[in-house]
Amino acid sequence: MTLSSRAVGVKDVAARAGVSLGTVSNVLNRPDRVSASTRVRVEDAMRELGFVRNESARQLRAGQSRVLAYVVLDAGNPFFTDVAQGVELEAAETDLWLFICNSDNSTERERAYLDLLQQQRVQGILITPVDPEAEHLRDVAGRGTPLVVVDRTQQGLDLCSVAVDDVLGGRLAVEHLIDRGHTQVAFIGGPLSIGQVQDRWKGAQQAWSEAGLPPEALHLLPTSTLTVGEGRGAGERLVGLPSRRRPTGAFCANDLLALGLLQQAVASGRRVPDDLAIVGYDDIEFAAAAAVPLTSVRQPRQELGRTATELVVDEANNPDHTHTQVTFTPELVARTSTMG
């Protein structure tokens, strides 16, 4: 309703309530120092005028904000939204709010959001970066905004990070396929420039060679992104291989790929797992909900988010903070797609 001359401020409230400016401020920040009756009067005035505290001014004075931000790689990937949920749960307990930003796999967007968030003086930034070694990540920390890297390991020790042991995850996946008797296996994923993909591939190779299997029987089928569409494409390439060398088991670098592969396999008449066994990675909700429930490597998603949040908050408030790299252990969840 208030179509007034814009911008209702504390002094307008004070005038309306017939009290001083300082009293309004007290109602806002130390309600106990104000008598109940005047407090009510002030609150009424605020309501009538449609007063909204100006956070810019408040923050300019206080120098601190009550919001955290999480810059995700791909807001459409349920893995990240699950991590974000963990962040929110923990943040809520500290009376902090969360803004989610989507870099959408673009280094430029990532950098632009980091700039914006620093300028906003958010209390801390969580980020799953395109490249964990990028300079601009360190710049942020150097300029005073606490920053924690999520789901990527760090080379240096100058940043906090929370990650999962992806080499181990890769081992678990491939060991499982070996246990099930597969001797021709495909690793589907890419680009290898992505740290996680590289680590999972490395783990796969380790498990394979330790089992004494010939390297050429572990096929690398690179993809250009980790999406459902690429998974379908990989399925078609798989069929193209000569039947003698054609993999009977596939380990996909994430569940999106695995679901695409699964779809393509079923559509082309192959049976899962009899003709093709599939292991995914992340164990997103849709993995268990696929019509052929997907075996997958589970990461403690919410826990990642919670822990990362604890770390930023500590970095923001504890003068004795020391950078910490936390590594979680993944776990294989066996389902029908390998255990028909």
Added chain:
Amino acid sequence: MTLSSRAVGVKDVAARAGVSLGTVSNVLNRPDRVSASTRVRVEDAMRELGFVRNESARQLRAGQSRVLAYVVLDAGNPFFTDVAQGVELEAAETDLWLFICNSDNSTERERAYLDLLQQQRVQGILITPVDPEAEHLRDVAGRGTPLVVVDRTQQGLDLCSVAVDDVLGGRLAVEHLIDRGHTQVAFIGGPLSIGQVQDRWKGAQQAWSEAGLPPEALHLLPTSTLTVGEGRGAGERLVGLPSRRRPTGAFCANDLLALGLLQQAVASGRRVPDDLAIVGYDDIEFAAAAAVPLTSVRQPRQELGRTATELVVDEANNPDHTHTQVTFTPELVARTSTMG
């Protein structure tokens, strides 16, 4: 590196570069008014000092921010992240940035985020609200922050909104099942207090009665949420019905339910669509990617986001803005889950 005495400001930069404060400001805001050589010198100083513009101060002065916020109902539902992507695409073209907030179906969290965003003086708010008639939505607009309701229709004409005709969507789904010869059909979804669910159910009933089919042959299987888990549960209840009256087709109020139902059906040995045909709603990416690709009602998700963004931006900048209610038309996408 800059471990200095906190808070590098424009005047520090000016001192370091040996220029006046005004010049630094010009480098920041009207670079053309500064000679190339001094500009470089100032930029170097900013870099060396790790200067970060203080957005609070800037905004306090300008009274305007460059960020939009989208408050979603459920960040884990791909439908909303797709809408958000549409918002981002449009926002980027207007040089605006997007913060995503998750109300997680909680009225309280929704209200708290709205307060926070108003205090931050964001340029505009997009929201898919728990309840589109809630008072606090109107309060926001009344206090000067442009707000657009996304994916919910409005009763009044005092707010902008962008929605899809859910009654029509419901009709399309059920007409499709009728066309395929089904005479016992289940509607799965809930709670009916959710506007969308109610509308889809209404459309289903309309199509059913217009086809001259008996009302009792259209079964309502209510759920308490729109999640994969509830979909599985509904599948179990479906089996419980006496075979004579057991539905051969199911229309689910969203794809999450449909995927859960699909999973349960396949796991319990029913064939889709021969034993049970399934229609979902939203056409999220995982619908097409399900091992039995899901027939679904598609909404123009990105378009929803784009249009909503155009509306907030207009409301924020155009003094002659008039509130507009935009309604899009849904479309049935037939796939294997009904067309085996």
Added chain:
DNA sequence: TTGTATGCGTTATCAG
């Protein structure tokens, strides 16, 4: 409780 004054960092203006 009240008035009043000051500062937070940035931008804009104006005369030199």
Added chain:
DNA sequence: CTGATAACGCATACAA
């Protein structure tokens, strides 16, 4: 280009 200065809205400290 410089130098000085006034806002923006809020929080606080201090004296009455």
